[in-house]
Amino acid sequence: MKQLFAAALLSLVTLGTIKAQTPDLRRKISVSGTAETEVTPDIIYVSISLKEYFENGNNKKRVDISTLENQLYAAAQKAGIAKENLTISNLNSWTNTSGKKKNPDFLASRQYLLKVSDLNKLDQIISSIDSRGIQSTGIQSYDYSKMEQLKKELKIKALQAAKEKASYMVAALDGKLGDVLEIQDSGDSPVQPVLYRNYAMKAEAADTAGGDADLDFKKIKLSFTVNTVFEIK
Template identity: 35%
Template sequence: MNLFKHCLIITFLATTFTMYGQTYFPKSEESPYIEVTGTAEQEVIPDEIYIAITIKEKYANRVKISIEEQESKLKEAIKSLGINLENLSLSDASADYVKIKWQKKDVLTSKDYTLKVSHASIVGQVFMELEKLEITEASISKVNHSKMDSLKKEIKIKAIKDAKDKADYLLNAIGEQTGKPLIVRENEIYPIRTLAAPLIKSSRSAANISYDATIEEESNEIQFQKIKLQTSIYVKFSIK
């Protein structure tokens, strides 16, 4: 019995020391830190402009004008503007013709193309050539920049530098210094392209294009709005 009592006493004391021992070592306070968000933006002129062109078989004086004939003339017109024919491709790799029923007696076909040009001034010239060829379905499908990946890297660097600058001047104001970054969280870059697709609606109105680009009346040159890149980066810095 005495041995049993001694065991109970020892177990009780060990448990008591363990419970109270936890209160003797409080958690250390978290190191001081500052949280900031750096931002950056940049505007660039698009140097990749994509023109969607649709060619359809048609009749002129009861004579069918084939897609092949119109395509040949289109290529000649493109070459005359100094545009590499490699910039002309079938849209969505759709090599098959789209069949269109016509008066239930014949089947007309159409093909969709995409033409890439590098400057807004060429766009106006392309539409003028399309007007001459009586190709009435053409529009700007999208715009982009050839160095978009590099531009995204540059703007991210600017954003994180902006975060560091913010931390520096805020802490300097209270006599503190910025320490090492503890957390860095970047937000996705969203290029802002305010462009609606233009459409030639008649063979006489190649310059009658409505979208968020503007046309200089004297030179007939299309001016596209710049692509705006915006990003932000959250950084948590320690305070020395």
């Protein structure tokens, strides 16, 4: 019985080895397809840093951080930004006002994190705050709310592009495209960086510019490539 089992096992191994060594004589064509698009981010986290300043260089006429903060919250509310989308990003900034007690010339600052979906609203908010009280702003992160669905659609388009390419190349040689034998996803492409012009500007720079700084925001660019192998009939 043991000899019979061993013989059967050896037979299966031998057949498997012969099958593995049999060359694939099917005619094939390997092509790649690419699909890309650009979208405007609709989830944007912006850091905003406000800092006290003295009016006209007079250290007795301080514009307090609370005044600037009220301007920010009022502007956000007017722009339709939900209260929870504007938060303090640096808890230490709450205690920095104590420095004024030790040094009359100390200028307190606070950092905030603002979530917006429309850049026009961001521009509206920033322009409602005294530019001399804006120490800096910058993009913390950004995203697109329908990113996963968009990736799926692009990969399908890339696959369709590969099939179309294979079809006309095979047809040019009077052949006919067969079934797809292999599909290889190249993976998710990295999101291209968004360019942003920082609002960091001193009072004199704001006066020279004639007002608030301009926002320069580019779209997110996504590109996906799919490698395929088709049989040629």
